Amino acid sequence: MEKRTTYCGLVSSEHLEQEVTVKGWVQKRRDLGGLIFIDLRDREGIVQIVFNPETSKEALEIADKCRSEFVIGVTGKVVKRESAINPNMKTGEFEIIATDIVIYNEAKTPPFVIDDNQTVNEDTRMKYRFMDIRRPEMFNNLKLRHQTSQVMRNFLNDNAFMEVETPFLNKSTPEGARDYLVPSRVHEGHFYALPQSPQTTKQLLMGAGIDKYYQIVRCFRDEDLRGDRQPEFTQVDIETSFLSAEEIQTYTENMLAKVMKEVMGQEVVLPFPRMSYDDAMARFGVDKPDTRFEMELIEMKEAVSDIEFKVFQSALENGGAVKALNAKGVAGNYSRKDMDQLGQWLAQFGAKGLAWVKVEEDGLKGPIAKFLVDHSDKIIEATNAEVGDLLMFVADKKEVVAASLGALRNRLGQELGLIDNDTFNFLWVVDWPLLEYDEEAGRYTAAHHPFTMPKASDVELLKTNPEKVYAEAYDIVLNGYELGGGSLRIYQRDVQEDMFKALGFTKESAQEQFGFLMDALEYGFPPHGGIALGLDRLIMLLAKKDNIREVIAFPKNNRGVDLMTNAPGTVSEIQLEELHLNIATDEK
Amino acid sequence: MEKRTTYCGLVSSEHLEQEVTVKGWVQKRRDLGGLIFIDLRDREGIVQIVFNPETSKEALEIADKCRSEFVIGVTGKVVKRESAINPNMKTGEFEIIATDIVIYNEAKTPPFVIDDNQTVNEDTRMKYRFMDIRRPEMFNNLKLRHQTSQVMRNFLNDNAFMEVETPFLNKSTPEGARDYLVPSRVHEGHFYALPQSPQTTKQLLMGAGIDKYYQIVRCFRDEDLRGDRQPEFTQVDIETSFLSAEEIQTYTENMLAKVMKEVMGQEVVLPFPRMSYDDAMARFGVDKPDTRFEMELIEMKEAVSDIEFKVFQSALENGGAVKALNAKGVAGNYSRKDMDQLGQWLAQFGAKGLAWVKVEEDGLKGPIAKFLVDHSDKIIEATNAEVGDLLMFVADKKEVVAASLGALRNRLGQELGLIDNDTFNFLWVVDWPLLEYDEEAGRYTAAHHPFTMPKASDVELLKTNPEKVYAEAYDIVLNGYELGGGSLRIYQRDVQEDMFKALGFTKESAQEQFGFLMDALEYGFPPHGGIALGLDRLIMLLAKKDNIREVIAFPKNNRGVDLMTNAPGTVSEIQLEELHLNIATDEK
Known part of the structure; x- marks a missing residue:
C-alpha cells in the first residue's frame, strides 16, 4: 500500500478526480445493491469509500471482510457524490471510489460504538x-x-x-x-x-x-x-x-x-476586571465570584436594624451579618417545600436556616413576613424588590453568611438559567489577606503560601498584628x-523569618526546612x-x-x-x- | 524606581542619548578620581555605569555602598564612552551616566566570583x-x-x-x-x-x-x-x-x-548516513560509532591466517577474530611503556593484551614483530600501513575484539587530536538484532524493548531461532x-505473545503485566x-x-x-x- 496522501477528514475539492490513499478505522460498512460503502475514520474526520465490482473485484472482496474498527488503508479516486450528499459531514460532498484496500488489523466487536452520541458509563x-x-x-x-x-x-x-x-x-x-x-x-x-x-x-x-x-x-x-x-x-x-x-x-x-x-476564536476585553478579596466576599460570598450573572449579596444590616426578629437581631448583636439575595421574578417557581429543601441544603455551609419572603402585589408573603411587615419599605428599597421577586436571607456569623449565600447564589444562577454558557468571564481577585486563622490547628496558615510578600505598608504589622496584614x-x-x-x-531574609514566625515556626525549624531558600536571599536576591x-x-x-x-x-x-x-x-x-x-x- | 526599559546586555546605539532604566547585579565597582564605575550584569550581559558627583550626588553616595552581587536598579543616560572602549564587551562602546539608583537587596560576599574564568570545585x-x-x-x-x-x-x-x-x-x-x-x-x-x-x-x-x-x-x-x-x-x-x-x-x-x-547556525547534510548495526560493530567495534574520524577496525583474518603466532591462531580457531587499528604516523609518540599501559587499560573490556608493531623504514618493529616478519607484506597491505604508523592488534572472542578496539579507537581519536570538536556527525544505526543473550540471566532480553517489531521476513524465526531475528x-x-x-x-497480539515467549515470559505472566496493551491490540490497532x-x-x-x-x-x-x-x-x-x-x- 502507498503512503497516506491525506487524512480522511480532510478530503476536499482539491482532491477531486485525483487518486488518494487514506488510512484509518472502519466507522461503519453498508452493503447496497452489490456495492459496499465504508465510512472510514481518522483523527480529522470521516470519508465515505465505495467499493464497486467494476472498479476492483479484489478490493470489493477484501472490503466484504471489514467490520467496525478494523484498521485499513484504501487507495482510490475522489469523486463528487452523485446522491446522498451529507451536509453534516465535512467531506459529505465527496466519496472515494476504491481501487485498492489493505486490512492492517482486525478488531473484536468494540464495547461501545465510537460516536459522540453514545451514553456509556465512565x-x-x-x-x-x-x-x-x-x-x-x-x-x-x-x-x-x-x-x-x-x-x-x-x-x-x-x-x-x-x-x-x-x-x-x-x-x-x-x-x-x-x-x-x-x-x-x-x-x-x-x-x-x-x-x-x-x-x-x-x-x-x-x-x-x-x-x-x-x-x-x-x-x-x-x-x-x-x-x-x-x-x-x-x-x-x-x-x-x-x-x-x-x-x-x-x-x-x-x-x-x-x-x-x-x-x-473569541475576543476578550482587556484589562480583565479587578476586584478586591474583601469586595468579592462581601458581594458574592466567595473568593472566586462567577460574574456571568448578577444577583449579588445584599447587605441588610441597616434595613433590618429596627426589625424585632430574633434571628436577625442576635446575629447582628454577636458581630455577625444579615444578608439577602433577590431572585428576580421567580417567586412563583418556588413552593414552600422547595424553600425548605434549599434551607436544608444550606446546612452544609453552616447556615441554621434560610429566611425568605415573596414580593406580591399586596406585600411581602411567607413564613417570616409577619416580622418584616412593618418595615416592608426598607426591605424593598434595600433589595430593589419588585412584585414577583423572591427574597432570601441568612443571618449568622459573617463567614457562614458568605459561604451559604455564596453557594446559594451559584446554585440559583445555574437553576434559574441566569448563566450564558458561551461567556467566559475572567476576573482578578486582588488584595488578599496574608494569613488565615486555622481554628483546628490553633495557628495562622498562609492564605497562599509562606513566600507571599506582605503589602509594603503592612510589613511592620506582621510582627504585631499578623491577622491584619494584606x-x-x-x-x-x-x-x-x-x-x-x-x-x-x-x-528579604528578615521578612521571610517574620513570616515563618507568624506561621508558628521556630527559628530552627524554619532554617532546617527552608534554609536553602533563606540563605540564598542573602546573596543578592x-x-x-x-x-x-x-x-x-x-x-x-x-x-x-x-x-x-x-x-x-x-x-x-x-x-x-x-x-x-x-x-x-x-x-x-x-x-x-x-x-x-x-x-x-x-x-x- | 521606573520600570526597566532594557536589559543591561542589550544597551546599544539605539539608546544613545536616551534615558534608560536597567536592573541587575553588581559585577564589580571601581572608584576612580571621585567617580564610581559599576559594571552591572543581567542575563543578557554587562553594561558600565558611571556615577558622577556633578550629575547626582545622591546617586554617587548610594553607589558607594554597593558591593559585588548587590541587586540594584539604575536610571541614567546612555552615552558613547570617551575612552576605555572595550571591544570584548557587547556594550563596550557605551556607558550609562546614572541619575538615580536604588539598592533592592544586599549580598554577602559570594563564595566565588560570577565569572566564566573561575575554577571552582563542583x-x-x-x-x-x-x-x-x-x-x-x-x-x-x-x-x-x-x-x-x-x-x-x-x-x-x-x-x-x-x-x-x-x-x-x-x-x-x-x-x-x-x-x-x-x-x-x-x-x-x-x-x-x-x-x-x-x-x-x-x-x-x-x-x-x-x-x-x-x-x-x-x-x-x-x-x-x-x-x-x-x-x-x-x-x-x-x-x-x-x-x-x-x-x-x-x-x-x-x-x-x-x-x-x-x-x-550550522547546516547539516540530509539525509543522515545510515549504517547497519553489523557494519558498525565490524568497522567501529561499537553500536554508536564516532564518525568524526576514520581509523576504522581492520579485519585481519586473511592477512594473519598463515602467521604462526599462537595468540592469533587460537583466537581464530575458537571462532574469534583478529582485528587491527592503524594509528597513522604516530609510532614515534608511543613508547613501549605507553603501549604497555594501553594494554593494561584494555583489560576492562576483556582483552588479554594488546599486540603492536611500529612500521619503520627497515620493516616492522616491536614485541611481536618476530612473528609477523615473514608476512610483513600481507600485514602492510591489509592495514594500508606506511612508515611511521603504529599497528595495534587484538585477537580474542568477537565481542572482546570489538569492545576493546572500539574503546581504543575512541581513546586514540581524542588523544591524537583526530577529532574536530566543531563537527556534529549524525548517523543512523539501523537493522539491529531483536534480542540479546544475557549470559548471567541465561535468557534472551530485548535489545531495545519488548514491543519492537521483528523484520517482516523474520517473524517466523521468532518462534524457532530468536537469536537470528533482526x-x-x-x-x-x-x-x-x-x-x-x-x-x-x-x-498484532500473536506476534507480541511470541515476543514475550522468546523473552521467557509465561503466557500468564505476560498477560498479567502487559495485558492492558495486548488486549488493546485486538480492538483495531x-x-x-x-x-x-x-x-x-x-x-x-x-x-x-x-x-x-x-x-x-x-x-x-x-x-x-x-x-x-x-x-x-x-x-x-x-x-x-x-x-x-x-x-x-x-x-x-
Whole structure:
C-alpha cells in the first residue's frame, strides 16, 4: 500500500478526480445493491469509500471482510457524490471510489460504538480509554489542550520568558498538601517528594538571574480525588524578576486573551476586571465570584436594624451579618417545600436556616413576613424588590453568611438559567489577606503560601498584628473557578523569618526546612513574583466540561486508579528490600 | 524606581542619548578620581555605569555602598564612552551616566566570583547553584536547552504532531531498569512507578487514533549516577501511525537539522548516513560509532591466517577474530611503556593484551614483530600501513575484539587530536538484532524493548531461532553518543505473545503485566512506530560539555543529592503510617 496522501477528514475539492490513499478505522460498512460503502475514520474526520465490482473485484472482496474498527488503508479516486450528499459531514460532498484496500488489523466487536452520541458509563470508557479517545469529542478536548499549551508557550517565548526544567525528585517539606513520597534506595530511610509546585525552585531561578521563567509542568498532591482534582495535574508556572504585581497580571491576561482568540476564536476585553478579596466576599460570598450573572449579596444590616426578629437581631448583636439575595421574578417557581429543601441544603455551609419572603402585589408573603411587615419599605428599597421577586436571607456569623449565600447564589444562577454558557468571564481577585486563622490547628496558615510578600505598608504589622496584614497576592478567576494564583514573593531574609514566625515556626525549624531558600536571599536576591495557572482546569472550562477527566488522556478514577493500566500495583520483596521498606499490616 | 526599559546586555546605539532604566547585579565597582564605575550584569550581559558627583550626588553616595552581587536598579543616560572602549564587551562602546539608583537587596560576599574564568570545585558550584547559574556559561547552556526544545516543538507542531501528556503515576512493570516507586496511601501495599519512558502509553495513544504524538517529558530510572546519566532525565518522545521506519527517521532528522540550523547556525547534510548495526560493530567495534574520524577496525583474518603466532591462531580457531587499528604516523609518540599501559587499560573490556608493531623504514618493529616478519607484506597491505604508523592488534572472542578496539579507537581519536570538536556527525544505526543473550540471566532480553517489531521476513524465526531475528529498530548517534532510539512496534497480539515467549515470559505472566496493551491490540490497532531522544544528552553535546550536570538547572550529584536543597530528606512517623510503611533496619 502507498503512503497516506491525506487524512480522511480532510478530503476536499482539491482532491477531486485525483487518486488518494487514506488510512484509518472502519466507522461503519453498508452493503447496497452489490456495492459496499465504508465510512472510514481518522483523527480529522470521516470519508465515505465505495467499493464497486467494476472498479476492483479484489478490493470489493477484501472490503466484504471489514467490520467496525478494523484498521485499513484504501487507495482510490475522489469523486463528487452523485446522491446522498451529507451536509453534516465535512467531506459529505465527496466519496472515494476504491481501487485498492489493505486490512492492517482486525478488531473484536468494540464495547461501545465510537460516536459522540453514545451514553456509556465512565468505568467502561476508562477501561477502554484508548477507544474512548477515538471519539471526536475526546480527541478534540486533547487537541484543545495541545493548542492551548502551544499558544501559551509561543506567547511566553515571544516575551523573553525562558522555559527551565526543575527537578521532580525533591526534598520533602511539610508545608502545604500531602506529598507523594519516593523512597531513596541509596539513602536509607530517606525519601524524595514529588513537587506540589516548583515554587521554591522557581524562586531560586530568580536568584539565579533567569529573570523571566516559565514551565508547563506536572505537579502532584496526595489528596482524595474529586471531579475537578486529579492527584497529578499540570501547572503553567511563571516567575519574573523586577516586575510589579500589575505587570505580572498584564502578562498573564495578555496570554489568556491570546488563547481565547487563537484557540476559541473569541475576543476578550482587556484589562480583565479587578476586584478586591474583601469586595468579592462581601458581594458574592466567595473568593472566586462567577460574574456571568448578577444577583449579588445584599447587605441588610441597616434595613433590618429596627426589625424585632430574633434571628436577625442576635446575629447582628454577636458581630455577625444579615444578608439577602433577590431572585428576580421567580417567586412563583418556588413552593414552600422547595424553600425548605434549599434551607436544608444550606446546612452544609453552616447556615441554621434560610429566611425568605415573596414580593406580591399586596406585600411581602411567607413564613417570616409577619416580622418584616412593618418595615416592608426598607426591605424593598434595600433589595430593589419588585412584585414577583423572591427574597432570601441568612443571618449568622459573617463567614457562614458568605459561604451559604455564596453557594446559594451559584446554585440559583445555574437553576434559574441566569448563566450564558458561551461567556467566559475572567476576573482578578486582588488584595488578599496574608494569613488565615486555622481554628483546628490553633495557628495562622498562609492564605497562599509562606513566600507571599506582605503589602509594603503592612510589613511592620506582621510582627504585631499578623491577622491584619494584606498580601501582594492575586488570583485569576474564570466563570467562578479559580484558574490560578500568584503573588510577589518575599525577597528579604528578615521578612521571610517574620513570616515563618507568624506561621508558628521556630527559628530552627524554619532554617532546617527552608534554609536553602533563606540563605540564598542573602546573596543578592532580586524582587520577584509570579503566578501558577491550572492547565487542566482551564481546558475543562474551555471545553465546557465539569470533570477534569474529560481533558486528560489517561486520568485516574476516584479510587486513584487508571482503569486501563490498573495502577498502582504490587512490588516484589526484592524491590522492597532494596528500598529498606516493610509494609505495615494490622497483624503486626 | 521606573520600570526597566532594557536589559543591561542589550544597551546599544539605539539608546544613545536616551534615558534608560536597567536592573541587575553588581559585577564589580571601581572608584576612580571621585567617580564610581559599576559594571552591572543581567542575563543578557554587562553594561558600565558611571556615577558622577556633578550629575547626582545622591546617586554617587548610594553607589558607594554597593558591593559585588548587590541587586540594584539604575536610571541614567546612555552615552558613547570617551575612552576605555572595550571591544570584548557587547556594550563596550557605551556607558550609562546614572541619575538615580536604588539598592533592592544586599549580598554577602559570594563564595566565588560570577565569572566564566573561575575554577571552582563542583560541590561548591552545586551548593550555590543559584549563583552558579548567574555565570554566562551556565545561563547560555540553559538558554540553549530552552531554544532547542522550542525549535523541536515548533517543528513537530508544524507537522501535525500533537503533544499529549501521559501519566507519571503508573503501574510498575518489571521490564527494563529499576523503577522509582511511589507508595499508594489509598491502596495499601501497592505502589505507583514513575515512568522510565511513556512507551506503552504512547502506543495506546496510537490505538486511540492520535496518529502523530509527541511529548517532551521527564522520565526516571533508579540507577547509579554517572556523568552522562541523571536519575531523572528528559525525553523527546515521538510516536506515529502508518509510517515506515524511513519516514520516522526523516521526520527525526529534519527536526534535528532544524535545531542545528536555528540554534547552532550550522547546516547539516540530509539525509543522515545510515549504517547497519553489523557494519558498525565490524568497522567501529561499537553500536554508536564516532564518525568524526576514520581509523576504522581492520579485519585481519586473511592477512594473519598463515602467521604462526599462537595468540592469533587460537583466537581464530575458537571462532574469534583478529582485528587491527592503524594509528597513522604516530609510532614515534608511543613508547613501549605507553603501549604497555594501553594494554593494561584494555583489560576492562576483556582483552588479554594488546599486540603492536611500529612500521619503520627497515620493516616492522616491536614485541611481536618476530612473528609477523615473514608476512610483513600481507600485514602492510591489509592495514594500508606506511612508515611511521603504529599497528595495534587484538585477537580474542568477537565481542572482546570489538569492545576493546572500539574503546581504543575512541581513546586514540581524542588523544591524537583526530577529532574536530566543531563537527556534529549524525548517523543512523539501523537493522539491529531483536534480542540479546544475557549470559548471567541465561535468557534472551530485548535489545531495545519488548514491543519492537521483528523484520517482516523474520517473524517466523521468532518462534524457532530468536537469536537470528533482526528488528525494525534504529538508533540515532551523534559524535559517538547514542542520542536516541526508535523502532516500529508490534501491533498484532500473536506476534507480541511470541515476543514475550522468546523473552521467557509465561503466557500468564505476560498477560498479567502487559495485558492492558495486548488486549488493546485486538480492538483495531494501527501499525505504528516512533523514537525517543535524550534531550539532556543532545544539549550536552551541542554545548560541548562532557557532563549532563552542566545543562540541567538543579541536577543531582553522584550521591543522588541536589546540594542546594539537599534532597532526599527524612519523613515523619505519621507520613510513614499513612503509607503503611516501616523502614527496615539492620537492628531488626
